[in-house]
Amino acid sequence: MSSQAKAVTPKPWGRISAGTLGGLLLALAVGVSCSVFWPSDPFDRMFMGALLFPGVWVTAMCTAFTAHTGKQAWLWVGVPTLLFTALATTGLFLFKQAV
Template identity: 40%
Template sequence: MWARASAGVVPGFFLAAALVGLGCWVLPGPWQSTIVAGLVAFFPVWIGVICAAFRFPDGKQAWGWLGALALLGLGLLWLLQMSGWVR
């Protein structure tokens, strides 16, 4: 149980940040106008990821999947920034 909880907290934090970051960059307008909405949405998204971590059968799978998804999401944000599609 503790392994799944820590998987939801640690890589889940980065996964939630990536999801909210992608959501903010999808919205129209400059990114500055989405900061408040992103900050408000971050905590519920993070809590949702923590709850989803308990759906995995064991902590090893939770750490693996959430870590991989967090790396994928943050990598996608980095690629979007480096390509110049978002500013």
């Protein structure tokens, strides 16, 4: 990496981990949320989660990489991940109760 580029992107590992690992978790959380809440038949909901997975992950990576710090990147990716995880967990719990 050139010195000029280094000046623009210091210590990239926080942002890289947020994009790759955090993005993966976010994509899974979004997919599971869709498979719980999307108003359609079970297979439609399952396929929706799978089809959204690559796009969500790549978007999360691009977003996290452009953050100014690793902490900010984890915030950008982590907050929606937690929200979607909470949503999916609540939905799964309610779904099991209903069944």
